[in-house]
Structures are given as C-alpha cells and as structure tokens.
Amino acid sequence: MNIRDRIDRAVIGAWCAIDARTDGATAHPEEGSTTVEYAIGAIATAGFAGLLVVVLKSGAVKGLLQGIIERALSL
Incomplete structure (x- = not known):
C-alpha cells in the first residue's frame, strides 16, 4: 500500500x-455560516443601493451635483 x-x-x-x-x-x-453571511451582505448591499438611487434622484441632490459639474467644467 x-x-x-x-x-x-x-x-x-x-x-x-x-x-x-x-x-x-x-x-x-458553523458549517454553512459563511454562505449565510454572504447572503446577508448581498441583501444589505441591495438595500443600500436602492436607498442611494432614491437619494440621488431627488431634486436637491440633482441640483447640487449639476452645480458641481458646471463649476468644474467652467474652469
């Protein structure tokens, strides 16, 4: 052998x-706990991305970003 x-x-x-x-x-x-941690992280990331989209689509943020871009391009 x-x-x-x-x-x-x-x-x-x-x-x-x-x-x-x-x-x-x-x-x-603890077998399988890593998979659960990744799933929770993915759900939290998707939630944060959704919140970020809502905030960035608001009128105040759009105006602020547009002002920053216009000032940067006018240099």
Whole structure:
C-alpha cells in the first residue's frame, strides 16, 4: 500500500469516528455560516443601493451635483 492510500484510509477513518460521535449530525456546527453571511451582505448591499438611487434622484441632490459639474467644467 502506498502513502496516498494510507492517508486516504486515515482521513476516512477520522471522519467515520467523528460521525459516530455526533450520531450522524454535522461535525462542524458553523458549517454553512459563511454562505449565510454572504447572503446577508448581498441583501444589505441591495438595500443600500436602492436607498442611494432614491437619494440621488431627488431634486436637491440633482441640483447640487449639476452645480458641481458646471463649476468644474467652467474652469
């Protein structure tokens, strides 16, 4: 038996031991938490983008931005 087969057997044995201790439950209680964090971040980003669009479409902000651009172009 080569070294790769020995490593594979050791890894499989370790996972079987972990599975036997947890009665089939996931070995890592935080498994999948990264995916949830990304989902929450994506939802928060979409909400912020929507709010930014509403603010930038308001008349006061449009006038302010237009004034800044006109002053910059008149130099």
